Amino acid sequence: MKRILDFVLRKFIQTGSLRVTFSDGTVRTYRGRKPGLEAGLQLLNKQAERALIINSGLAFGEEYMAGSIVPDGCTLETLLTVLMENINGHGHVFEEIEDRLRYVTRAWKTLNSLKKSRSNVAHHYDLNGTLYDLFLDKDRQYSCAYFAREDMTLEEAQIAKKRHIASKLNLDRPGFEVLDIGCGWGGMALTLAKDYGAKVLGITLSREQLEVARKRAKEEGLEGQVRFELIDYRNLHQQFDRIVSVGMFEHVGPPQFEAFFKQLKACLKPDGVALIHSIGRMDGPGTTNPWIQKYIFPGGYSPALSETLAAIERSGLWMTDCEVLRLHYARTLAEWRKRFDANRDKIRALYDERFVRMFEFYLVGAELAFRVQGHMNFQLQLTRSIDAVPFTRDYMFERERESATS
Known part of the structure; x- marks a missing residue:
């Protein structure tokens, strides 16, 4: 050999x-x-x-x-x-x-049925919650941050990410009904409720995340404004003014792309706006590394824009804006790695040395995927109607500036 x-x-x-x-x-x-x-x-x-x-x-x-x-x-x-x-x-x-x-x-590997999707999510997101406190920001944003300035801390960049996304949702008045697909530990939903006056339904397939999100809503006095449920997006039969999904599309899988966007359309009011934030790849359709598939994100796949846009076209939705974030996730992962390394002993105590080496390999490899192998993030703004958003993109910058100074 x-x-x-x-x-x-x-x-x-x-x-x-x-x-x-x-x-x-x-x-x-x-x-x-x-x-x-x-x-x-x-x-x-x-x-x-x-x-x-x-x-x-x-x-x-x-x-x-x-x-x-x-x-x-x-x-x-x-x-x-x-x-x-x-x-x-x-x-x-x-x-x-x-x-x-x-x-x-x-x-076959990304044919994510309702049952398989719940199992896939539990594999990664139902780990000991203390683990995520040891390397994420305080809001537990487990997705690409937005480094609007070079000197931003991780906490500042994650706040900027939420602000950047909210500006594209065009939340120009309170009271919008918002659906957060793949709400994680609730950070985005709580921010949209608290800072923008939205009424939010956050859905997840992780019981660990659900418990934390509900606890946070109660502690922040937002129970009347934010609701979190254990629901698969395919089982929703309700329409919303706005839909946001951050870091969830990577778990959908190519066989379900078209169904995902058709369901998105069905859940969006005629004048509604949706924002999808996802990891992507710049070199066309590909495959998931088998180690990542087995140990980190079973059923996961980072889509190319070409296959994503093809599914959107078949759904009948308008893509009214697209932005590619290139090295923002590389910087995010570098910050996570620093915190992970600083807490190796605590993480080893939670699990064992093999788990520490597994997670280290994941974080290092993921960062390099963005630095040297063409991975990136994209944000897609989608609508049912051609005139659901203003005529030019200026409103995005105005909303972002307003929320940054308020």
Whole structure:
């Protein structure tokens, strides 16, 4: 297996260099033709070598979690940067075969039924709530922040994100009925109620999030204005003035895209406005990394705009605005990583070392997906009517300035 892996790595590394110490102590250095970072790794047993050949996309993360792959003379970030930059170039023959097979099976893996969707959400969002307090901001915004200024803290950038989204909802008077699909721990819904006078229904499939969101509404005296329920968006039969969904569309899955937007249209009043905030990819339809699919977000998929817009067109909705946020999530994840690293011991006490390594691998890999692999965020404003929003975009900036100074 070492000889096969050696052959693969000689073809694979075209940018930077990678020094590999095999399980028998043999050291090989693979140098690319293009300049780049230098990284090193140790393979501590033959199982790790074999796994990297058979299913590298899944195996690398699993072996890192098990401690069988160890960065050598560099950080995990540097090691993953070298590997991900080379995957960008061409991958290798085994990785290309794996990717094609993943694409063939992606519809099945993201066929998120009502039952499967509840299970998928519970896998990640029903973890010990203390975990999220240890690396998120105080409002528990678990999505891309908006760094309107270079010197913003994470807390400030998450407030700016909510303000940015609210401006696109055009909440120009109190009393709007708003649906928040995938409301998380309630931060967006509570903000829209408190700062904009909206009446909000927040829906989630996470029992942990539901409990926290309801508690927060009670503590802030907003129970009469905000309601949180354990409901799948497909089971709603009510219309709203505004609909917002932040970080939920990534859990819908391509087979359900068209149904999602048709349901969005059905739940939107004729003059209503919806805002969808989602992770996306700039290089067209693809697949979810198998390690992420198995350990972090089962059923999850970051959509390309091309496949998203095709589903919107078939739904009959107007796309009245689109904005792409490029490196905002990379900065957000970098802030989460700092807080996670500062609390490693506390997180280890909640779970164990394997969990810490798993979550570290997720956060580092996710940040690099935005820095070097074409991931981004997009915000889509959607309406049923051609004239549901003002003639120009000026109102967005005006609303944002007003809420920033109030």
